[in-house]
Amino acid sequence: MTRPKILGLTGSIGMGKSTVAEMFRELGVPVFDADAEVHRMQRPGGELLPAIEAAFPGTTGPEGVKRSELGARVFSDDTALARLEAIVHPAVRALREAFLIEHWQAPLVVFDVPLLFEKGGADEVDAVVVVSAPAGVQRARVLAREGMTPDKFAAILSRQMPDAEKRARADHVIDTGTSLAAARTAVKQLVDKLRP
Secondary structure, X not given: OXXXXXXXXXXXXXXXXXXXXXHHHHOOOOEEEHHHHHHHHOOOOOOOHHHHHHHOOOOEEOOEEOHHHHHHHHOOOHHHHHHHHHHHHHHXXXXXXXXXXXXXXXXXXXXXXXXXXOOOHHHHOOEEEEEEOOHHHHHHHHHOOOOOOHHHHHHHHHOOOOHHHHHHHOOEEEEOOXXXXXXXXXXXXXXXXXXX
């Protein structure tokens, strides 16, 4: 039995990964968005709320996960972060497997996973696409986000593999530092090359 070719899509914060994922969708390629699924499972009534509340009392409420409170508990505590990941990652894996079954007939699918290299997911895909932009562009994009500070940005970067290393390990690189049109052309060329 054949299965779709699986493309892992990744990139550091502020590189334009979500924009590139949308470009794949526009070309008819099914995209599994790991971050979106995590957010969904942490909304009011989300299936992860009981386990997160049990592990981190007071971090959930009627509004779902209180992201700033949970973030404050796990962000600088590796043990707490590992405890949270032990709740989240198996749930995401199950959803990803269901997504693959649902799109079994597709020639190509994309797994959009921010920490693909960092969490060892690169061996579970057929090829890796890294979305990248110059450091100055990345910094400007991230610091324009509401609630972002230079310190918070630095802390996030410290948990991510450096962009240069991601680019070196990638099978394909999409540069979002020039124009949207150039990135869209690069995505289309890649899909045409990979999709039979």
